[in-house]
Amino acid sequence: MKTVITSKGDSFDSPLDPRFGRCAWFCLYDEQTGEAEFMKNDSVDVAGGAGTRTAEKMIEWNVKKVISGDYGPKAKDLLDRFNVQLVIMKNEDKTVGEIVGKLKERSGD
């Protein structure tokens, strides 16, 4: 199963980016293979519709779970429609590496 964590940078040391649609990077983590890949978000600076653009990407990549700080209503509607699980992280100090570590622990249980 594929999970996306919104990230402020392109490494595991980067903190979670709390904005879904306008996050700087995506960490695409595959629970089956345990591999993680960082991808730049090209919707950061669009004038409007960043949320739906980013949600579109999640569905195209067949992502089943997104971990971020907040989601706008339009992005949420679209992701809900395709049964993508939305996780809201209130603790913004967590790094992407720590979040991936937690996901690994859980899948190991």
Add this chain to the structure above:
Amino acid sequence: MSYKIAIASGKGGTGKTTVAVNLYNVIAKYHEQDVLLVDCDVEEPNDLLFFSGAKRLDGEVVSHRVPELDLDRCTFCRKCSEYCEFNAITVIPPVKFAAVNPDLCHSCGACLYACKDHALVEKRVGIGELTRYDIGLGAGLVEGKMNVGLALQTPVIRYIKDKTRDFNGIALYDAPPGTSCSVVSTVADSDYVILVTEPTPFGLHDLRLAAGIAREMGKPFGVVVNKTGIGNNDLYEYLEQEGIALLAGIPFKKEYAEKYAGGALLSDAYGEYEAFFKTIANNILKSKGL
């Protein structure tokens, strides 16, 4: 003859509406020309609040064209979505999903040009209202109001201005606050711009921006300083340095604020207040021979 005056400010809360409604009142009372008030602050029009005896005459729905998708024809090629500057069309080819988001659509028509499969058809969607009121004196009030939750101020403003374009007399356009597109579309095709400000650092900061717009658009303009006696002298120094006309200074008084909050027209309530607006009207209109 027709003469159009836009009332703008930059900073919100400086007194655009106060100037618009009182100037209307004074022109209606003391000038020969007919006068029309057009409330272009379509997010929160409030000129009406100051005319307690106002009677609604009629109204119109303001609409714009939004594309509708025919999914039987759509090949999910994504061309429309690539053409859309406002990301108003979502297309996800692997799951054969396509949808238009009317809230984000600016009605530009680029997607219709992009679509080679004839999967897009335009339909009209309401975005606001135009309402005409008889307010006793003068030619009345035309109010524009955008539907809540939209960000389509300019098409609503353009529509109400279009509908009042042929008014034969003096038209007063009460602009929204700020210095963005909605203000530019209110100021466009006006003959004169009144910039309302207050003598505070914030008032001056935004006046510079608003004056910049008026200059870039080639509009003659003058400044009304509202709430004089607060803040500092920087504003007056700026006006002098730039050679900007000071149309009037209206003092800050608690009793004005109280009356205003009660919905009164200050130019009816206070003789000296009426005098400020007679001065403003004369300053602008006399030079035009009006």
